[in-house]
Amino acid sequence: MHNSGEKNGVLLEVEEIHSYYGDSHVLQGCSLRVGQECVAVLGRNGMGKTTLLRSIIGLNPPRMGRIIWKGQDIVGKKPFEIAQLGIGYVPQGRRLFPSLSVEEHLNLTYRRTGRPDEWTPARVFELFPELAERRRLSGARLSGGEQQMLAIGRALVTNPELILLDEPSEGLSPVAVERVIATCRELRKNRIAILLVEQNIHVAHDLADRVYIMVNGNTVYESSAAEFLDNPELRYKYLGV
């Protein structure tokens, strides 16, 4: 299971990228690979996990290194171009648009592919019936769990091959976290790869095929999820828990 990436061909390859946030050197030669699988990046706060996702989607382009998406270097492309190449992004803290309704969120980012199994706003509403009930409501007036579903839904309708999930469980009730996990499983069934940044180890445990550990802007450890998460020593060493 953990080498499914190799089996299915590599989708995304991050090679030794160096990114800065203002003047501080956040990513210092970070590398990872994502195939047709769910990969979790774990690490303590401030290690650069969010910056990694921002670098991939182009919001914080790396100053050095390469990011290869399906054989193409996407460093230097603008965020919307990268998104249109098939990478969906669910930012930390959801970041919905307060002046858009639920429906407008989905219509805005919906990208037609013509495939029969494509994600349409209607299909998202099927997946999240509670959103359908609130389709006219402003995104800011949803509960935390609903917001997270909408954030995932709006990434989903771009019909991505890979979704970047930044701390989807943050601040959610256990029920909502369960919902997020179930949703991600659903995505995997639809052959959407997932790159997950998490602090909540059990979410990673439930979802990830492989894990990377980030320390100080660098991926210092890589293994199958089970191998890492079931080893308390490793967990203590890298995550302090």
Add this chain to the structure above:
Amino acid sequence: MMTGPDQKLALSIQSVSKSFGGVQAVRSVSLDVPVGERRALIGPNGAGKTTLFNVVTGELPADGGRIELFGVDITHKSVQERAKMGLARTYQISQLFLHLTVEQNLFLAASANRNMEFHLLRPWRRYRAEQEWVFQVAEQVGLTDYLHAVVSELSHGLQRQLELGMAMAMRPRLLMLDEPAAGLSPTERTTLISLIRNLPREITLLLIEHNMEIVLDLADRITVMNRGTVLAEGTPAEIRANEEVQRVYLGSSYA
């Protein structure tokens, strides 16, 4: 290690809540920190720790509840008033004056509560007492060699030290540290932890930290937060033994 219950409280939070949009970040949290205690606030991301900090310092207004600082109700006091009462904090992301020197940064913090901001004509360098205090603080946080360096040219570790120094320079009675060691290299972290450990004991410390090592090393007592509420409170040993904490914080309940 534990402070006696008869001692006065540095900070008393009584059922404080705060929500953003549809998300309730802090739900009716109550928390008492006696004078002189070193308290750590831990919990998973999004547990509401930083929001609670912002509510306590006054940067965010509380939706409800009551906050007392050294026995005075500060719920409706401004950030400035709270600062003048001896409340100082550091930020998760350094909030420094990037184009000023370390000395200037420290001086600004040192003179903050001295009502000097409208002294118009005397050069700040001539305020001897403040100057000496700045040197003292610089020494405490290991920045003596960098007094004249411009902050934006300092390394991240030194900036975190300065962040701590800024709070120290305010001569706080209650010092709130928001992930002081975030993003530091192991050596830098060691330096910073020892700096914090060597802070005068009379300063009450409230600390947000993820790193258990640091927490166990520094804290007298630990409060665990999860999803905006207080989950548990106790000595480090108690917290370590608490299964619920284990479950939530380590996320093993779903295993």
Add this chain to the structure above:
Amino acid sequence: MLKKAFAVVSVLTVLSLLLMSCAPAATPAPAATEAPTPAPVGEIKIGIISAFTGVFSAFGEMQRSGYLLALEQYNYTVAGKKIKIIEEDDQLNYELAITKAKKLIEQDKVDILTGLVSGDEGLTVQEYMKDKPIPLIPMYSAPEDMTMRKFTFNTLRPTWTGAQPMDPFGYWLAKEKGFKKVYMIGEDYSYPYNQAGGFKRGFCRGGGEEVTTVWHPVPMDDYSSIIAAIPLDKGYDAVIYNGAGSDAVSFVKQYLDLGMHKKIPLHGQSNTFERPDVFSMPEEVAEIQAWSPHLVADDLNTPEWNKFKEAYVKRWNKPPSAAAEFAYVCMIMILRGIEKMNGDVSDKKALVEAMASVDLSDAPRGPVKLDQYHNAIENVYIRVTAKLPDGLGNKGVVTIKNVSQFGPYNPDVYMKQPPDDKNYPPDKCSEMPAEMLKVEKDYEFVPFGQ
């Protein structure tokens, strides 16, 4: 850092672009005006300050066409001396005008200073020049006090004052047309005050009863509120708009838009219907037959005018305007004065006297001579808006000959009156000082062209 550097670079580039764009674009420094270096011995320097840019730049340009024509006719040489002109743009900013005047006099050490478009510009520079011997010749600047109550010997103005054409106009309206009450809406500044003053004196002398004056600030965009407030039931014979330039264009347009011309006729002050502003007004302006007085009429047909017009059109490929003719006459006076001195301009007092006595009976607009206060005595034409072969313009109706800045009044009595302002002379003729209006010999009206 790089980002910041780029930011600052772009800011500075922008600001410098901005500075460059402030540079006078309408006045490329012509090779002809640049004296060859090194300067030849015995060169005479004429400093010119005008509004080559800014809101009055149209006048500045017209002036420039006028004086350059005169200089070119003399080939920049008088009595064997090379004439060098130094042009300075004051953007109609009086503070800049004074700075430029200081520069021309203290630094360039010019022998003669001329130019000046607006009244305030003129008064400002005259104030600075009053204890200096250098002759000052304002080309379009018209405050009467420059050659009257604040007369300084070195000021010569072969052009006009604000009241000069308006006094005969008011007199004519009351006397010949039988107007009793008029409603005058004016721009709120010194030049229209002077125009109103002249008008009121003439109107009352001719038998009028009242000139109700209403003032509006300059500039203003929408006049419809003011136009809507014109009382139609108070028996006014006409509305007179006492304003010029963009204000006149807006006012007249909106007056016609609101259909007021059907209810009460509209006339103007000297500059209201002047070219080229009249070109921007609706064609109906020709139909409403609005009167206004000036020193030039667009259908003048004298040999002097035709000769000037021909030369001007040949040189600039556009018809001349009053401002251009004024500048031309001023420069001719200067050059003839220098000629009279045989090119020796070291004695400034003598130079002023020489210029004051220059014969300008061949001036294009009609004979011009200076009075004892160095202001022109000349013809005033009352004109009517009309469609002329070369576009909208003003056709002469009546000529009044030899009008001085004092009108028909006794100069001593005139000068004892306070200067015209928005409240003086009074609106009601009955309140006008009687001794003021006493004249020995009043104007005669000669049909235009005779």
Add this chain to the structure above:
Amino acid sequence: MDARIIILILNGLTQAALFFLLGSGLTLAFGLMRIINLSHGAFYLLGGYIGYTVMKLTGNWGLALLAGALSITILGFLFERTLLARVRGQDLPETLLTVALSMVIADFCLAIWGGHSLALNVPKALNPSITIFGITYPGFRYLLMLASVVVAVGLWLLLYKTKLGAAVRAGVDDRETASALGVNIDVMYTIVFLISAFLVGIAGVLGGTYLQLSPGSDTTILTYALVVIILGGQGSLLGAVVGALILGQIASFGSAYAAEYWMFLVFAPLAIVLAVRPQGLFGRTV
């Protein structure tokens, strides 16, 4: 009511119509791009002048309107793509670039059209005197008010009923996230800038028809537009409507009853609004 008062109110509405055309585009661009286009006044002047020249050449007022609006749109496009896009995200250089452009345009206009006052004369057919309840008022002014209402409704539909509008609003809310979700925010910038330029081009021709055009109109107009968006709130369409209405009535009644002080009267609502809501009446805190 007194006929004069009604005429004053109508005047205020006419001016408000013009102010709205000026302010709405500017406020949208500011909301999305976080820059103030200080060349807005110069765009107005140039649009009006181009309309004037086309009118002179063809005698067709409709064509003049089209030419004025389109040429400013093209100019806006070139400016946005070639210059503004280079300093994107640095609000001060962006803003100062617009100052520079405004000066260049103003100077260019002076060189081409000179310093005299020019005005377009509207064909009689478009400007009948309309008498309602005994009050005669130029038809063109009603037309101007109508145009402004049409634009307001059009902008509202565009913003709230189309995908493009949703994208613009998303960009105003959070341009980073919008772009990370595949919204081409650069195109949004250009589109909004073009809408703003188009509207100001129209305003130039309309203003040149009912008022006049001369050097200096640009800064006056810019000031009005700024006051409208400061009053109404940056980025708010409703704010632009309300700001324009307030300013229009102040301008109309002020110039009738306190001609010498009316500009100073503008200070009062400005100060009150800023004191109570620094973000403007309908602005959101940034």
Add this chain to the structure above:
Amino acid sequence: MNLDKLTRLAKPILLAIGAILLIALPFYGSQYTITTFVRIIYFGFLAVSVGFLLGQGGMISLTQTAFFGMTGYAIGLLGYERGIPFPWPDLIGIGIVLIAATLVGLVSLRTYGLTFLMITLAFGQVCWAFATQNTTLLHGWSGFRGIRPFVLFGIDFRNSANFYWMSLVLFALGLYILWRIVHSPFGLALNGIRENPRRMRALGYPVYWIRFVAFLIAALYAGIGGILAVYYSGLIAPPTIHLSRAIWALLVVILGGSSYFWGPVVGTFVAIWLEVLISQYTQRYLLFVGLIFVIVVLFSPQGILGIIESVLRKRHLWITGWLKARTALVASGSDKAEERPGKEVMKKG
């Protein structure tokens, strides 16, 4: 060492020479030179006002020219027209400036960045429009003219040399006081607000009021410049307070180097002299001034002083490098530059 002593001495010596040259100007300079220096001084006040807000407080204000004009209008209205004797109109003028600055400041200082710029622009334009529209008091377009300087303690300031000295003394005094302000705790607090207002608030500083006082100080300087300007040119009219002047002042500050104390002064000095010198040769002097701006900017975005500083620093490095080589041979002294190799050796050891 020797060089240090020399550079340490050079500064006061150069300053003294400069001061003497400036003071003695009326004895050797032409009339026009004095004129120009007076202009530099009164525009210098305006530039210092803009530069103080921008450089120290990070605020771009386009209302400063309105304050510059207000004192002038007060003198024109009260002194020239109503005949109220000197110093009263001037003092009342300063009072008006402070009141106006209070009004504008209280309102606009709640905002930062571009919004602040936009609001100050609007207020500046409102003041300008008021000056042009009001004819009963301010005489609209005409403004006031013929204002003459005063006679004080038997010194006639209508004499241009006397006026120059007075302006020079005022300017020197003004700059000295401003220097003290910039280096006081207040100045430091203002810098802190420029860098990070949020932290300043958390430290307990009354951010709003600090900015407010800075705004008043800047308005005061603009007002004093306005007094000198009105006495020297003898007139005050709307063009003095037009937007283009405000932009000019901003540009001058950036030319000199907005983050330097002396930036605005240097900028004004250079801009006005360039204008004077180049305008002798061409009407297009502004284009040349613009080109020089571009060149300055390309080499140092920090303005002229930025260039000078970087040149000096390079020179200094070069000289110390050279000294180091020499002293290494001599192998003596405790120059800082020599400590480094020693440390490295220690590490290696």
